[in-house]
Amino acid sequence: MRNRMKFIIIIVMLIAIVLTHLLTGTFSLAPGDLLALLTNQAGEDVELVLFEFRMPRIIVTLVCGAALALSGLILQVISKNPLADPGIIGVNAGSGFGVVLFIMFISGSMSQHLYALPLMSFIGGLATVLIIFFLSFMGGTFKSNIFILIGIATAMGVTGFVYVFTSMFDETQMEMLNRYFAGNIWGDTWPFVYISVPYILIVAAFVFFRIREMGMLNLDDEMLIGFGMNVNKEKIILIILSAMLSSLAVSVCGAISFIGLIAPHISRLLFGQDMKVLFFSSLLIGGVLLTGADLLGKLVLAPTIIPTGIVVALIGGPYFLRLLLKARQI
Amino acid sequence: MILEAKDIKKSYGNRFNRTEVLKGIDMNIEKGEFVSIMGASGSGKTTLLNVLSSIDRVSSGHIQIEGADITQMKDKQLAHFRKNDLGFIFQEYNLLDTLTVKENILLPLSIRNMKKDEVDRQFERVAGELGIHELSGKYPNEISGGQQQRTSAARAFIHQPKIIFADEPTGALDSKSASNLLKKLQQMNVASRSTIMMVTHDATAASYSGRVIFLKDGLVYSTLRRGGRPQEEFYKEIMNTQSVLGGVGVES
Numbered sequence: 352m353r354n355r356m357k358f359i360i361i362i363v364m365l366i367a368i369v370l371t372h373l374l375t376g377t378f379s380l381a382p383g384d385l386l387a388l389l390t391n392q393a394g395e396d397v398e399l400v401l402f403e404f405r406m407p408r409i410i411v412t413l414v415c416g417a418a419l420a421l422s423g424l425i426l427q428v429i430s431k432n433p434l435a436d437p438g439i440i441g442v443n444a445g446s447g448f449g450v451v452l453f454i455m456f457i458s459g460s461m462s463q464h465l466y467a468l469p470l471m472s473f474i475g476g477l478a479t480v481l482i483i484f485f486l487s488f489m490g491g492t493f494k495s496n497i498f499i500l501i502g503i504a505t506a507m508g509v510t511g512f513v514y515v516f517t518s519m520f521d522e523t524q525m526e527m528l529n530r531y532f533a534g535n536i537w538g539d540t541w542p543f544v545y546i547s548v549p550y551i552l553i554v555a556a557f558v559f560f561r562i563r564e565m566g567m568l569n570l571d572d573e574m575l576i577g578f579g580m581n582v583n584k585e586k587i588i589l590i591i592l593s594a595m596l597s598s599l600a601v602s603v604c605g606a607i608s609f610i611g612l613i614a615p616h617i618s619r620l621l622f623g624q625d626m627k628v629l630f631f632s633s634l635l636i637g638g639v640l641l642t643g644a645d646l647l648g649k650l651v652l653a654p655t656i657i658p659t660g661i662v663v664a665l666i667g668g669p670y671f672l673r674l675l676l677k678a679r680q681i
Numbered sequence: 682m683i684l685e686a687k688d689i690k691k692s693y694g695n696r697f698n699r700t701e702v703l704k705g706i707d708m709n710i711e712k713g714e715f716v717s718i719m720g721a722s723g724s725g726k727t728t729l730l731n732v733l734s735s736i737d738r739v740s741s742g743h744i745q746i747e748g749a750d751i752t753q754m755k756d757k758q759l760a761h762f763r764k765n766d767l768g769f770i771f772q773e774y775n776l777l778d779t780l781t782v783k784e785n786i787l788l789p790l791s792i793r794n795m796k797k798d799e800v801d802r803q804f805e806r807v808a809g810e811l812g813i814h815e816l817s818g819k820y821p822n823e824i825s826g827g828q829q830q831r832t833s834a835a836r837a838f839i840h841q842p843k844i845i846f847a848d849e850p851t852g853a854l855d856s857k858s859a860s861n862l863l864k865k866l867q868q869m870n871v872a873s874r875s876t877i878m879m880v881t882h883d884a885t886a887a888s889y890s891g892r893v894i895f896l897k898d899g900l901v902y903s904t905l906r907r908g909g910r911p912q913e914e915f916y917k918e919i920m921n922t923q924s925v926l927g928g929v930g931v932e933s
């Protein structure tokens with residue numbers, strides 16, 4: 352029952368954030384406008400702002416936050432390391448590399464090639480995670496203790512590559528890349544909702560059916576092998592799902608770190624270790640965190656907008672350091 | 682004969698840097714035996730147990746379990762074989778904190794489709810034999826280390842495996858809980874005619890078994906059989922062999 356109460360509080364927070372989001376911005380609305388919208392009496396400008404600008408952005412941030420959180424939860428389960436996060440281990444860098452290739456070879460702006468950019472970003476992120484994963488598989492067994500370190504090293508290497516390429520960029524190209532790395536929610540229109548949200552939901556559904564296995568991965572590998580579980584296969588499936596979730600998310604959201612670290616961590620603090628509960632609470636808290644950060648970025652220095660990724664990093668960085676110091680291990 | 686190992690070798694490393702841990706081990710285990718494997722730290726006890734139980738692959742040699750050569754089996758076949766025919770106990774209890782004692786014990790059954798009344802029957806059996814009943818609704822963090830390891834043992838026996846492999850099962854226990862667990866293992870060995878193979882570096886623990894195999898430098902150094910002797914006498918002989926072997930008993 353106490354868990355239910357906590358869930359209700361989180362959902363109320365989420366609703367509050369979403370409502371504030373809908374009502375605030377350069378064109379601020381009154382609660383009455385929302386009611387008018389529901390009863391089909393709203394003016395065209397209100398409808399435009401809500402439907403075309405704010406709704407898709409909220410949906411994208413909500414779902415991407417949830418996806419990043421679930422991706423982080425999976426990585427933490429597989430690596431048996433609570434500090435794992437898709438951003439920290441190089442998904443963002445890999446996606447960034449995809450973005451660089453896009454800018455270099457396809458276009459310096461995203462208007463004509465709406466889908467090519469997220470696609471390249473997705474492929475870049477996915478490829479990076481797979482590389483990291485196979486590097487940590489050297490010697491036949493997955494070494495979770497070095498997984499994170501390999502991830503950080505790979506992220507640095509890929510970032511290096513990114514900068515090599517950027518030396519050839521002009522100003523507009525550079526600005527575009529910076530928009531990605533700052534974690535600007537660039538995919539904030541309906542087409543981006545359509546190309547990301549359904550896939551994220553499908554992948555999350557696949558993860559849902561592996562909750563049992565995820566819970567069991569807390570046991571030592573030898574024990575699971577003894578149970579007849581194909582541990583390596585299980586880990587590969589999960590890591591691919593995790594990589595898909597995070598690279599889908601950053602391909603429309605831009606480089607966002609730390610959500611995958613913080614959301615599962617808060618979930619564990621609030622709800623304990625039950626994997627099914629963690630699955631849902633991580634999704635919710637991930638959504639709250641990213642929509643919340645987006646809202647803060649919009650309101651704190653209004654009318655100036657702070658990129659969402661920067662807000663997340665400003666909060667997430669110290670949080671990560673605190674965990675790191677507490678754990679004294681990587 | 683339930684297990685027959687012929688000239689098994691196992692080495693780790695790559696082409697340029699190999700260490701041979703097992704250098705040609707022969708071993709025959711009869712059905713229903715309780716065998717201990719002893720040896721200095723790093724002598725290859727865990728490695729031997731892992732290859733015999735198919736958790737790890739041999740570099741060469743053959744292992745037959747009830748006539749089937751497990752070194753020739755495909756991964757999928759092996760997984761199936763482990764699931765049905767083997768039980769494991771490790772030094773770490775390996776219990777899930779989110780499950781009750783009973784749920785933990787039933788974990789190996791939950792992976793297969795077994796009827797509920799059959800599941801209950803199996804649980805009653807091991808819970809009775811291992812004295813788990815009063816613990817069954819508790820969570821691992823609410824019970825002692827000894828009780829946790831008994832839970833872990835019950836889980837190993839739940840699906841009536843042909844062989845139980847135990848790697849230092851008493852390594853983390855105080856001597857009272859250790860002897861309690863070993864007595865239970867001994868009873869299970871007699872009552873259900875299950876074969877038990879246990880790695881230990883503790884002579885007292887080994888004295889509960891019927892045969893002790895000593896490893897040294899990747900080979901079988903000697904074998905002691907208890908026969909009809911009292912446990913005390915067997916213990917002394919194990920201690921003697923250990924002191925001749927040297928360096929045993931100091932496990933890091």
Ligand SMILES: Nc1ncnc2c1ncn2[C@@H]1O[C@H](COP(=O)(O)OP(=O)(O)O)[C@@H](O)[C@H]1O
Pocket residue numbers: 693694702720721722723724725726727728729
């Ligand atoms: N996965 C491995 N890779 C490389 N060397 C290993 C591996 N596992 C064990 N060894 C080495 O094999 C030797 C025997 O180890 P082990 O079987 O664990 O000994 P014991 O259980 O008797 O203490 C040790 O020297 C250890 O360093």
Ligand SMILES: [Mg+2]
Pocket residue numbers: 726727728
């Ligand atoms: Mg060992």
